[in-house]
Amino acid sequence: MVILLCKNNRKDVIFFMRNANGYGSVYKLSGNRRKPYVAVKTVSLKGGKQKRVILGYYEGRKEAKIALAEYNKNPYDLTAAKITFYEVFKKLLDSKKDKLQKVTLENKEHLFKYFEPLYKIPIKEIKLGMLQELFDLDNSSYGTIKGRKSLCIQIFDFALKRELVEKNYGTLIDINKKNEKVIKRKIFTSDEIAKLWELSGTQEVDMILIMIYTGLRIGELLNLKIEDINLEERYCRTGSKTEAGKNRLIPFNYKILPLIIKNVSPNKTYLFQSIYNKKISYSNWRKINFSGLMESLGFSHTIHDCRHTFATLLNNADANPTSIKSIIGHSNFETTEKIYTHKDIEELKKAVDKII
Template identity: 60%
Template sequence: MKNPNGYGSVYKLTGKRRKPFAVAKTIKLSGGKQKRVIIGYYESRKEANMALAEYNRNPFDPETYKTTFYEVYEKMIKQTNEILSEKTLKIKKSLIKTFEPIFDVPIRDIKLVTLQDIIDNETCSHGTISLKKSLCGQVYHYAMKMELVNKNYADLVDINKKKEKVIERKVFTGEEIEKLWKLSGIQEADMVLVMIYTGMRIGELTDLKIKDINLKERYCIGGNKTDSGKDRIIPLSNKIMDIIYKYISSDKTYLFETLRGKKIQYNNWREKKFMSLMGEMGVKHTIHDCRHTFATMISKTSASKTSIKKIIGHKNFETTEKIYIHSNLNEFRKVVDEL
């Protein structure tokens, strides 16, 4: 059946093409001139007819229609660039790489099944996948504001929690810790020992500034992951004080730095230092095993559950507790000295 005048047309292109059906429409330009433009290309005639019908219901600029997924992402980042921290921008740049297969695809042409396939093929943790889905949702939300799409397909993507990779946590054995002490003097070995005897996360340790270390009272102020763990008092065991003293210098900002005096970056340290150290020792551990080891060791001491939570950072200090921190420190120091 022939379409009404001015409705547009669908026709099949010659040759072998993945999307052989073209949708064309004559539109009016500014000044009264008319121009026949291609709305898009589709795999089947049915899909092309549906696209033409959708265009007639909700006309759009054919040139804008070609805006790709990555172009939308770039526009979104450019608009929010000034209000995002450098760290947040870096995370987004890392997460968006997951969607590289659709970077050059017009966002209007991306189907839910494509987004679902991308997420299903991810092997990272459920938390990271959630972040990737969230970023995709932000891109689609921005595309809706640009009137490029009518639906946020990212909201419909299913994250199968059953596929979540369970990371096996295992503690460093006494023999393995002894190996680390024999390697003390090598910065990465000293960093692992400090994490094992303080319970600090790697990000907390690399963020630790010398000015936040109280050598006389044997504690430092650190923590950056959660509200309950931020700026907590971390007691320093006598066993690692020689290490702490060794790395303190008036010309440094952070306790542990690169050879060039720069802040240590997690990914670089993990791949080039930590994994190499574990290989040299002939063991297999994740960085978080250090914190897990600390939690296991401290649970075997005389410490109360409340003290353990405060030291590890699973429960925030109340104002009154911070006022009486010095009385708590005595208990905390005794606990870590038992490790």
């Protein structure tokens, strides 16, 4: 398709690329809709007949095009009323394999094994009662059960967008909270922090002190790359878990700056690495290094107590509440597109420097 535009006696030629035959199309529906864009695919039925089938409805054209591309990359039978719960899960996983880390995908597969009694049942035939019965029999920890419910919601949402089901039953599942564990947070005392400073110089102790003085989660610290550290300005950029926590600026208190400098090297990728210069495994570090050190010192703490201690120290020092929320990454802290000015950075550094 070629369109000629004439302006000032000059012809401008604009080319519009059309999708290949059979690829599908994306168009916008009329009216005021929350999801006005629709992705459509023409499929072949038995007997040679063809039918246009809706893949789903989306808020933006880009999202609809991505869905169409993902379908063409990993097609499934849109007309099948018998597509099973297991098949939908596999298609969901395929659509996310380039977006999620390998460990996250493996965790989803592990959680999904509990749904084995429903594997071969067409997802269209699965009702709330069947799901609820399965969850009522689950004696796993509350966190695991909650993870399974979240996965179930994702599976049904994936199917709902493709009109394979009419309702997301995952959202209606009641979780039995009898296995919920209430974790009591304990901050590190001043004497315990002083003891850690006496032992500073070893990697596991330095890591704990840095978490106490920055509020970094252990996963964020293990993923902290040298390239994301600005020693001159005393901060790093990192973050994970929540939207508010992503790509946030973490200032370094003067007291722990020497620990950061000592571990920075142009020959390293991450601030802290294994003895083989590889990325440190969280589970190994928690079980061996952290738990072993806590036991040897007679301390009773979880890794998250480091972050809780940081927030408490800031609060006790009367640091700016907005700065505290920014550094920790709580959801009620918001900045426009996470843009930090020089003034912002100085305010955050003033906050952490109140910790002594």
